[in-house]
Amino acid sequence: MLLIGLTGSIATGKSTVSALLSASPYSLPVVDADVIARQVVAPGTRGYRAVVLACYLRGHWAVVLDVPLLFEGALDRFCGVAMVVAVADRETQLARLMARDSHLSREDAENRVRSQADVAVKAQRCAARGPGRGVVLWNDGSKEELAASLDAAIVEMRKSSPEWWSWTLLACPPLAVVLAAWQFWQNVRLNRQWEKSQSKTPKEKL
Numbered sequence: 255m256l257l258i259g260l261t262g263s264i265a266t267g268k269s270t271v272s273a274l275l276s277a278s279p280y281s282l283p284v285v286d287a288d289v290i291a292r293q294v295v296a297p298g299t300r301g302y303r304a305v306v307l308a309c310y311l312r313g314h315w316a317v318v319l320d321v322p323l324l325f326e327g328a329l330d331r332f333c334g335v336a337m338v339v340a341v342a343d344r345e346t347q348l349a350r351l352m353a354r355d356s357h358l359s360r361e362d363a364e365n366r367v368r369s370q371a372d373v374a375v376k377a378q379r380c381a382a383r384g385p386g387r388g389v390v391l392w393n394d395g396s397k398e399e400l401a402a403s404l405d406a407a408i409v410e411m412r413k414s415s416p417e418w419w420s421w422t423l424l425a426c427p428p429l430a431v432v433l434a435a436w437q438f439w440q441n442v443r444l445n446r447q448w449e450k451s452q453s454k455t456p457k458e459k460l
Contacts, residue, residue: 255423255430256316256415258282259333261324263373264366265351267393267400268339272320274404283314287321315420316411325379326371331441335411337389338380339400340373346394347373382448383441386414 260275262268276284321329330336341347344367351363358366380388389407393400423430 255314255420256335256411257333258316258318258411259324259330259336260284260318260320260339261322261336261376262339263347263370263376265347265354266339266341266373267391268320268322270393270397270400271337271339271391271404272318274401275318280408282316282318284318284320287319287323315415315417325376328445331438331445333441334415334437335387335389336380336383337391337407338373338376339391339393340377341394342374342392343394379448382451383444386410387441387444 258275260268260272262271272284272286274280275282319329319333321327324330324333324336347367348360348363351366352358352360355363377390377392380390382388389411391400391403391407393403423433
């Protein structure tokens with residue numbers, strides 16, 4: 255079963271993508287960290303793992319982990335695919351935030367955006383995972399355009415994680431464990447490479 259780690263920033267469209275993934279035609283189970291954090295199933299706990307295991311045992315080809323702090327909490331290590339919903343234009347993000355929360359002034363909106371990790375950096379980190387491991391959905395257009403981009407991404411994911419493969423892993427738990435461990439190690443390696451690249455001085459990056 256493929257674990258899709260979904261993240262983004264405020265007013266970039268992460269909740270929209272989460273809703274699209276949970277609805278037809280995808281109908282994927284979504285584990286929402288904002289909800290489970292208030293329960294005894296916070297990310298990393300036994301309860302959290304039990305939720306993911308239940309999805310696996312039901313034969314779902316993928317489950318979505320909706321986690322705002324996916325990279326900051328290092329939960330991307332457990333995901334086969336990291337998906338970031340981002341906007342290239344900060345003004346678009348601010349406009350959407352103020353339209354959603356009409357009581358906010360522009361200054362308040364700017365402060366909220368600044369209080370979170372730069373979504374552009376999240377997008378760069380996601381892309382650095384490479385094809386098949388990182389998906390960046392740019393959401394500067396309409397909801398229809400976002401849905402089309404998501405659909406194209408899901409089509410590619412299904413090619414690498416078809417339903418028959420999910421059933422194969424379900425029938426052979428030892429193989430599933432080995433592959434999960436290998437994937438975890440690969441993600442740890444990718445994270446180390448990213449951290450190393452970010453620790454370089456501007457002169458070294460030239």
